[in-house]
Each structure stands twice: as structure tokens, then as C-alpha cells.
Amino acid sequence: MSDVILLAPHDDVAVxxxxxxxxxxxxxxxxxxxxxxxxxxxxDRVPRGHKVALRDLPLGSEVRKYGQVIGRTTRPVPAGSQVHVHNLEMPRMPDVPGASDAASDYAYATEHRELPVPEGERPTFLGYRRADGRVGTRNYVAIVTSVNCSASTARFVADQFRGRALAQFPHVDGVVALTHGSGCGLVPTSEGGRTLLRTLRGYAAHPNVGGVLVLGLGCEMLQVDALVAEAGIPADTLVRRLVIQETGGIRATVRAAVAEIEAMLPELDARRREVCDVSDLVLGLNCGGSDGYSGITANPALGVASDLLVAYGARSVLAETPEVYGAEHLLTRRAVSPEVGRRLIDRIAWWREYAAAGGGTLDNNPSPGNKAGGLTTILEKSLGAVAKAGSADLAAVYQYAEPIDTPGLGFMDTPGYDPVSVTGLVAGGATVVVFTTGRGSVLGCKPSPSIKVATNTAMYLRMHEDMDLNAGRIVDGTASLAEVGREIFDLVLAVASGRETVSEELDLGQDEFQPWLLGTVT
Structure with missing residues (x-):
């Protein structure tokens, strides 16, 4: 193991x-x-995962890592010094008042790579084939709430099925209450209303959901029937609806809801997994609690796994728009068409206006935890984050919670806040999520399993009960990037076939359902 890692020739810093x-x-x-x-x-003292200057850097120098500019020095930095927040700042980014003004600053569809299908037998997994042709990796009952006013009732119902309550139904993975803080006081046709409705419909129609109970209060703006209508729910999903004000109040509704779900369970438990092709998988890519190793170990290893899935015809989706900011030019070059690339820039422009309207900027990131782990600017963080996308062409760009319907690598517009981002990916149809972390994020995301990949061995050893795989071995010198990437790929198939992740062992993932709430509340 080398003391420092140089990520690209002519970089000004090493890790x-x-x-x-x-x-x-x-x-x-x-x-x-x-x-x-x-x-x-x-x-200087340079902590593990932080950057050391390889040469003298005068005041105002551009500093390169990954072969890309990550910031500008705020003072002279002698060779051997730590490079971090005390002497490196975000360079001024060009103003982007609108996507049309930004369009000329990017190259579109200039780099294409045909990913070869690996030789040998095609991989398969054991999944639940749904009536609409999609394949689930789990078999849940979801209680989808139309409004926050029905949230407590939904939790009361789900609590009746915790522990050994489902012991006689081993092929049902659980009952999950999907509660949120909205549903009323907003205009359903507004951007925020449409986003929430799209999210809730995505969960109701999710291939990992075999039965759905839609639960409302009765007087809310977002009505139960509107939620179910045009949701694209598969014909074999068992659907029930209850409205608290019509049913007789909370206690009566809990009794009725429990009876409805108990009636579903025998039919759902009779369903069995069947052999499905790897191309039926939909993988969500996310990271949280990133550190200086994220872009060196776990993220590029996940990129290797993503490329393998894409080569076989599966769907893999990157997200977190504020955390590709500054690295979006790498993705536009890989777009399958200029139109796809411009859709990404549309979202970057939207985010810059959105952040400015709230009195902030996109370079408010990284978080304090990211900085403690060695990341200094959003450019540095984004360059490491896009490594999760491997090298495949960018085939599609989706709005938040839009159905992931295009084979290949896609990008979904989501916030960088992990629960909100992953909620959008799952609403879009992600049936497995791989979540990389350097500081130790512990996210679950029912009804889809969340695979946690550690970026460094020290954190993995400290939190091994919350991690599924250690990518820190790449820096340790005990495993190659390709080997860990293949391990992630194999683990995705195993988890898709029913193997529990550590977050599932702990029954995590219900509280992490956090739809993106936008717009005026009246």
C-alpha cells in the first residue's frame, strides 16, 4: 500500500x-x-483521506485532482502542505440563468463506449414476475398514505404485523407504512403536487409491492381515488382503499385495515420467486456520508458493477443533482444524444435558480462530515460521486420519481439529501439500491433492499454490523477495483434473489421514506 495515491497524471495533489x-x-x-x-x-499533519500538495502552488492557482479542477488556492501552498478548506476555495462558476444560456458551455454526445457483454452464461436471479412484465426483488404489503393526517393510523396498522406476526407467511417480506408530511394545503396540479402524486403512485405500483392499502383521511387535497387512478398498478397487485372519516375514525380504521391485510396475506404468501434474467433488474446508485476515499474505492467499484448490469441490458440510475454539479460536463459528453445531455443541463440550471431563490448556492455542499473525511469543495465531491455511473453512455434523464423505463444508464433529478434522493429512485422503480458511504450512513429503503458499501476499512471495522461490503480493501492493496466491482455485482444478484441486507436485518427503511416536498403550502 502506497502512502499516497495519485489519481491522474499531472494532478497537483495526492490522497x-x-x-x-x-x-x-x-x-x-x-x-x-x-x-x-x-x-x-x-x-503539515495530513489525516488519512485528505490531500497533500505535490508541488508549490502560488496564490490563486487552480488545483487538480482526478485530472479536473477542484478549486483555487486562497494563499500560497508549499509542496507537502495539507490542501483543504483553510487554503482552497470553490472557483467562481459561470452564471447559468437558464438552460439555453448554458447549452454552449458543454459538449454533447461526443464520447460513446460500447460495453461488451461478458462471455459465458448470462447471470440470473430469483425474482417475483409481475403481471405487467416487471420483476420484483421483494414481496411487501405497502400502506400508502394520501395525507399526513393518516400517518399515525398507518403506523398503528403496520405495527400489528411486526415481529413474529408474519411468521406463518414466510414469503411476505413485511408490511410497511409509507407516511409523509404533506397531501393537503397544496395544489395537486402544482409542481409540488405532481411530484408527490408521482412518488406515491410509484410506490403503489412498485414491483416489490404485492399488496397495497391506500389510506386517507377524507377531506385532504390529494384524494385516495386520485392517487390510485392512473397509477399503473399491476393487475396482480391486491389493492384496497380506506378513508378514516368514512370508516368511523382511527380505531375503526385500524381494525378494518388489519382485517384487509390479513385477508391479503395467504394469497401473497403463495407467490414464489422464479428465475429471471439479469436485464430485469433496476439498480439505484446513491452515496452518503462521503469521504476522501469515496471517489477512489466504493464509487468506482460500484461503477464497475453498474457497467456490467448495463452491458447485460439492465437499468442503472445515478441521482443527486447537486452532487454532480461541477462534473456534469463528464456526463453530457456520454449522453446518447444532445437532447439527453441538454435535459441534464436543464436540471442543473433549475437547481441553481432554486438554490438562489432560497438564498443559497450549490457550493454550500460538502457537509461538515464530508469535510472531516477529506472533501473540500463540491467539485471534488461531484467528481468522486459520478464514478458510481461507470463508463456507460447516458441513455436517459428522469424527473424526480419518474418511471425508470429506458435500459442502460440513466440519471434522476433528486436532492442530495439521502432519504429524499433514494425515495425518488425507489418511486421510479429501483428494485435494489447500492449505497456507498465513507463516514457510515445507515440508510434503509423499504420496499427495496439497500446494500451498504464502505469506502474505507477503518470505518468498516468500526461499523461492520451496518455494512454489507468493504471496498476499502482497494486502498489497502488486498483487492483490485475490478474484483470489488464484481463482488458488488454478485451481491446485487444475491440480494435480488432474497438474501437479506444488514439494513433489512435491522428492519430499517420505513422511516426513510421521504418524498421531495416542493411548492407553496396554504
Missing amino acids: ATRDLVPGESVTTGDGESDGNPTVVVVR
């Missing part, structure tokens, strides 16, 4: 693989383009 102390010498190995190693005497 420490251990805590560096002043006075010691470190070398980049043979990463420089001329083949000669760079030896640097460390001047």
Missing part, C-alpha cells in the same frame, strides 16, 4: 492512505506521465 506527519517523505510511485515518482517532504 493520503494513512495519517501523515511533518518531516516524513512520501512518494507518488510511478503515477507521473514521465514514469518518475514524485517525492514530497510532508510539512
Whole structure:
């Protein structure tokens, strides 16, 4: 294991693989383009995962990592110094008042890569084939609430089926109450209303849901019948509706709802998994609690797994628009058409206006935890985040919670806040989510399983009961990027076939249902 990692020739910084102390010498190995190693005497304490300057950087210098600019120095930085928030800032980004003004700043559909289908037998998994042709990886009953006023009632119902209550129905994965803080006081036809309705319909129609109980209060703006109508719910999904004001109040509704679900269970339990092709998978890509290793280990390893899935014809979807900001030019070049690339820039422009309207900017990111882990600017964070997308062409760009209907790599417009982002991916149809983390995020996302991949071994050892796989071995030198990528791919297939993730063992994922709430509330 090298003391530091140089990620691209001519980078100005390297990443420490251990805590560096002043006075010691470190070398980049043979990463420089001329083949000669760079030896640097460390001047400052540089924590593991943080950056050390490889050469003297004058005031105002552009600093490169991954071969891309991540910031500009705010003071002279001698070689061997730590490069972080005290001497590096976000460079001024060009104003983007609208997508049309930004269009000329990007290259579209200029880089294409045909991913070869690996030789040998095609992979399969054991899934639940639904009436509409989609394939689920789980078999849940979902209580979908139309309004926050029915949230407590939904939880009371779901609580009746916790623990050993489903022991006699081993092929039913659980009953999940999908509650939220909206549904009334908003205009259903507004952007916020449409987004919430799209999210709730996506969960009601999800291939991991075999039975759905739609639960409302009765006087809300978003009515139960409107939620079910045009939701595209598969014909074999068992659908029931209850309205608290019509049923006789909370207690009566809980009794009625429990009876409805109990009546569903024998039929749902009779369903069995069948052999399905790998192309039937829909993978959601997300990261949270990122650190300086995220873009070196777990994210590019997930990119390897994503490329394998795409090569076989599956769907894989990147998200978190504020966390590709500054790296979007890498994705527009890979778009299958200029139109797809411009749709991504449309969303970047929308976000810049949205952030400005709230008195902020997109470079408010990274979070304090990200910075403690070694990330300094949103450019650096985004360059590491897009590694999750591998090298496949960008085939589609989706609005939040839109159905993921195009084979290949897609991008969904979501916030960077993990529960909201993953909720959008699952609403779009993601049947498995892989979630990379460097600081130790513990997200679940019922009804889809969440696979947690650690970026570094120290965190994995500290939180191994909450992690499914350790990608830190790439930096440790005990596994290659390709090997860990293949492990993630194999784990996705195993989990899709029914293997429990650690978040499922802990019964996580109900409270993490967090739809993106937009718009005026009156």
C-alpha cells in the first residue's frame, strides 16, 4: 500500500492512505506521465483521506485532482502542505440563468463506449414476475398514505404485523407504512403536487409491492381515488382503499385495515420467486456520508458493477443533482444524444435558480462530515460521486420519481439529501439500491433492499454490523477495483434473489421514506 495515491497524471495533489506527519517523505510511485515518482517532504499533519500538495502552488492557482479542477488556492501552498478548506476555495462558476444560456458551455454526445457483454452464461436471479412484465426483488404489503393526517393510523396498522406476526407467511417480506408530511394545503396540479402524486403512485405500483392499502383521511387535497387512478398498478397487485372519516375514525380504521391485510396475506404468501434474467433488474446508485476515499474505492467499484448490469441490458440510475454539479460536463459528453445531455443541463440550471431563490448556492455542499473525511469543495465531491455511473453512455434523464423505463444508464433529478434522493429512485422503480458511504450512513429503503458499501476499512471495522461490503480493501492493496466491482455485482444478484441486507436485518427503511416536498403550502 502506497502512502499516497495519485489519481491522474499531472494532478497537483495526492490522497493520503494513512495519517501523515511533518518531516516524513512520501512518494507518488510511478503515477507521473514521465514514469518518475514524485517525492514530497510532508510539512503539515495530513489525516488519512485528505490531500497533500505535490508541488508549490502560488496564490490563486487552480488545483487538480482526478485530472479536473477542484478549486483555487486562497494563499500560497508549499509542496507537502495539507490542501483543504483553510487554503482552497470553490472557483467562481459561470452564471447559468437558464438552460439555453448554458447549452454552449458543454459538449454533447461526443464520447460513446460500447460495453461488451461478458462471455459465458448470462447471470440470473430469483425474482417475483409481475403481471405487467416487471420483476420484483421483494414481496411487501405497502400502506400508502394520501395525507399526513393518516400517518399515525398507518403506523398503528403496520405495527400489528411486526415481529413474529408474519411468521406463518414466510414469503411476505413485511408490511410497511409509507407516511409523509404533506397531501393537503397544496395544489395537486402544482409542481409540488405532481411530484408527490408521482412518488406515491410509484410506490403503489412498485414491483416489490404485492399488496397495497391506500389510506386517507377524507377531506385532504390529494384524494385516495386520485392517487390510485392512473397509477399503473399491476393487475396482480391486491389493492384496497380506506378513508378514516368514512370508516368511523382511527380505531375503526385500524381494525378494518388489519382485517384487509390479513385477508391479503395467504394469497401473497403463495407467490414464489422464479428465475429471471439479469436485464430485469433496476439498480439505484446513491452515496452518503462521503469521504476522501469515496471517489477512489466504493464509487468506482460500484461503477464497475453498474457497467456490467448495463452491458447485460439492465437499468442503472445515478441521482443527486447537486452532487454532480461541477462534473456534469463528464456526463453530457456520454449522453446518447444532445437532447439527453441538454435535459441534464436543464436540471442543473433549475437547481441553481432554486438554490438562489432560497438564498443559497450549490457550493454550500460538502457537509461538515464530508469535510472531516477529506472533501473540500463540491467539485471534488461531484467528481468522486459520478464514478458510481461507470463508463456507460447516458441513455436517459428522469424527473424526480419518474418511471425508470429506458435500459442502460440513466440519471434522476433528486436532492442530495439521502432519504429524499433514494425515495425518488425507489418511486421510479429501483428494485435494489447500492449505497456507498465513507463516514457510515445507515440508510434503509423499504420496499427495496439497500446494500451498504464502505469506502474505507477503518470505518468498516468500526461499523461492520451496518455494512454489507468493504471496498476499502482497494486502498489497502488486498483487492483490485475490478474484483470489488464484481463482488458488488454478485451481491446485487444475491440480494435480488432474497438474501437479506444488514439494513433489512435491522428492519430499517420505513422511516426513510421521504418524498421531495416542493411548492407553496396554504
